[in-house]
Amino acid sequence: MKTRLLATLFAACLFSAGAQAQAPIRIGELNSYKAQPGFLDPYKKGWELALEEINASGGLLGRKVEVVSRDDNGNPGDAVRVAEELVSREKADVIFGGFLSHIGLALTDFAKQRKVFFLAAEPLTDKITWQNGNRYTDRLRPTTYMQTAMLVPEAAKLKKKRWAIVYPNYEYGQSAAATFKQLLKAAQPDVEFVAEQAPALGRVDAGAVVQALADAKPDAIFNVLFAGDLAKFVREGTTRGLFKDRPVVSLLSGEPEYLDPLKDEAPEGWIVTGYPWYGIDTPEHKRFLAAYQKRWNEYPRLGSIVGYSSMMSLAAGIRKAGSTDTERLIAAFKGLKVDTPFGPMVYRPEDNQSTMGAYVGLTTVRDGKGVMKDYYYVDGASVLPNAEETRKLRPAD
Template structure:
């Protein structure tokens, strides 16, 4: 909460639409940062090349929100200074990302860092931020370690982590009576963590639960035929899927062809996000329980205005990345207003416990582990004509699915 008892709300419709015409900042204004009178520069690094389906809509929405903040008068607690987000590709590798983070801090003179997509990249930048004592607002990486065992005082995370989203899915399928499950997940930190969380949570929720087999194809290199063939032999009644992107598309196509999903309950992380559902098209399997972003049905405060502004500016519908990018800039605005400073310690103090009123609802940054309470939408996949959608949707508030405080304390002490 603000120390001045000020409630921050989503950007108004007038502010959002007004921001569409905001002019770019001048080079002279950019050079004035060192004097504390120019724009507040924010270093954003992400996998814009490798993960463009998510990262480009994310960047679009950040630019939309940036212009709206500046059109509304900038950061008032800092004399109306505008914000200027400096975007860079993180190379999708830990080494490239830390090099880019260093350049943002030293050459671009940014006040702090935000972004990253892949879990291993996010962990590398978090470690770098800890060493440099620089604030890092991790927006997309889902690895639990980021705010648990590898957590540090300089790193905060916005999206619900792997544990949180897996727990949402377990809650949605635990009463279906399915005990024999198979797992397919990409063979890197995110996939392995999701599988471990699923086994742990299902074992606690479903008596007699067992995993009859697992497949861990390399990220971006799934052999769909071999993977589907192996899963078909496992005789599982339920399937927990963690594949996404091009791997998901290939897997679904092969699974549909071979009837893998028929008469099986499928719980799937991320599949309901437009980034991954749009490429599936009329091949979208029906009835999968999934997390996602059914933008066309959401009616939270300011969301419809956001959709209208996004479509007007980019001639496209928003993705989950778009929602996240817009929410992140709102949180940054609120942090700077509360801190009244771009000093790292002041921004950390402002973020811890900060509640922002976002277009997804209220989001609080838990001080204990620097994990936000942003939630996700849970529902079932369905076909609407030749395009996938979600039905029976509900919003799962992240505050109800976070790691227990005792576990956080034990993990961060270790």
């Protein structure tokens, strides 16, 4: 009995000594920095800014916050090893990151196996929060389903009957195309899908694809191509007159990451989801924009928002949990409210998906640059299925 008391006292001393020493909170971060530098460089700047702001205001729970960041070599096998390293050697309390969907899924499953809290920042696949979801994983960015669903009302408004679809041949493209077909059919039962082109990711033969689409004589086009594929598609399609008198609905194309490389050749009047950083008038975004430009001397991309909001989400979660304990964090993230540059959002208790939304608008060219106009913000909550339907999509915790 006496020994046990002594031991308790001893432990208490240790604990308070630890608290006095203010051991920093350690957060592990991993991403495909070398494989996807164009998107992840702004993302990193985003979370670094957030980290500096958090530490400048005294850290979390009275402790400084440290982030240990790693490259995952762009493949899931190495990502799992890096995650293991962050948890076992670097003693990270939580981990966040991920950009590519298959790596995101591998980390989701790793979190479940190792019982570590994981915030998936960028990966889009619906499976992270639905089919393969688990209680250890939350996700920030609006999913493929959400972004597609945001565009469908606009597509239905066009009242076009014959649609052609073009998407990169991997899960993101396939699932965006499938969701679009399903939701548009529901909104507009007489719709027909007259052509479907699925070129290999990163290797689109734009000339052949554009001609094949044009030959099907569609009334409108739904595009899921992005990055280099998008640039090739736009240039070839413009030269060949594919977009003349033909509306295009295009996923993600309004994000600066994809729109900026097109410069003055950005297409006119495409209906897109994106991030018009130059024209968002909300006070929270203005503050973020000023801070970001001051710190990095460049304008933010969507990745900056994602990086910044991920870090802020973790901060809010740790504050609410009052600890970095995994179980308490899981509980804290259920219904967690976070203020982001896009305004307040919530991590839904039913599927751990945040309600971060995106801007929907039209593309145009202004001062030789591709920009969005007539845009409006779509709250993620408005396009997500309700709690009851969601439970059917997701294995029980």
